[in-house]
Amino acid sequence: MPKDVKIDLILHRDASNCMVHSARTDFNVALAPSTTQIDVEQLANTRTRIEASLSGGEKLKPADLEAIGVLLSRVLFAGPVRQIYDAASHGSAVQLSLCITDPGLKSIPWEFLIWPDLKVAPHFARSICRLVTSTPSRPLQNLNLNGGIRIILVVSQPSDQPSVEWIETQNTMKTLIAATTPQLDAKAMEFMVCEASDSSRVREAVQAFDPHIVHFIGHGAPNALIFAKHGSQKSHPLSAAQVHNVLSSKSTRLVVLSACDTANVGSDIAPLIPIAERMVQAGVPAIVANQMPVSLRSIHSFCGALYGELLKSGNIDRAVNAGRIAMGVAFDNIGVAAVEWGVPVLYRRSGCGQLFTTRVKK
Structure with missing residues (x-):
């Protein structure tokens, strides 16, 4: 390139x-x-x-x-x-x-x-x-993919919300991590799944694992993500400030929100600062979110290409672009425009395009 x-x-x-x-x-x-x-x-x-x-x-x-x-x-x-x-x-x-x-x-x-x-x-x-304009912070410290990264997949499925298909995304992530990690360095990339019962349990899991990448699959809105209410399996929206505390830890460099409208800014009449932008303002270097509703098929196509490029180059701008290209190919129907590829939005801080340095082959 x-x-x-x-x-x-x-x-x-x-x-x-x-x-x-x-x-x-x-x-x-x-x-x-x-x-x-x-x-x-x-x-x-x-x-x-x-x-x-x-x-x-x-x-x-x-x-x-x-x-x-x-x-x-x-x-x-x-x-x-x-x-x-x-x-x-x-x-x-x-x-x-x-x-x-x-x-x-x-x-x-x-x-x-x-x-x-x-x-x-x-x-x-x-x-x-x-x-995103955010509080001035120190540049990202060098983190080489060869030294290993930690990735957590958070799945939120309250009982009163439509079910979400996440197994395919999990399998794709596992396959890509296995292909990227040399056999002699099997622990270089750690991956775990957290099926959310409520936000407090998710926060405990995230803080204990301290992931570099957090991937959320579930339902969302421009200013909230949907978790289960504590002590119940019914849905409970969490504001952007609450979500930041639940889904990020000190090592988090990237959050991927596979949920609808998490980058939707509303209108001139009722403007919103989307949850993705607020999380960057709060300190997460980069967020990938959706400015419109998305289908499960588009999520799977996008995520596979995104992680494939990210685990190769460490550059989030290139990775999101690779995901968009994959979506465009997956939805290439005769006579109908492939629209889904423009839905993902990358919000990030200045100077944070290179989240990880390129993996060094042994």
């Missing part, structure tokens, strides 16, 4: 309600031209159309999804910002990071953009994440 070039895009709205954004690399900076001609409502409508297609409404055709991606691309890579992108992407892989605080601009599904030079998305040499 070619060398990664990092581009930060800062998006906000000015006093006249126009979108203003700039691009920054290690070598250059650019300000986009006036955006008075951009209809933010039209951009927001792209989300409505995609959600409808995912939830049983009118199915988007490939041409429809491509038109949405081209529109998002035209807005992001306008004027001098496009010049920055073209210069950076020439012969290189691009890691695009979006810095957004405006709720309306956050709600736009930028992950569906079509890369302007390649005319396709997703693509193995392009990735996109959302940077």
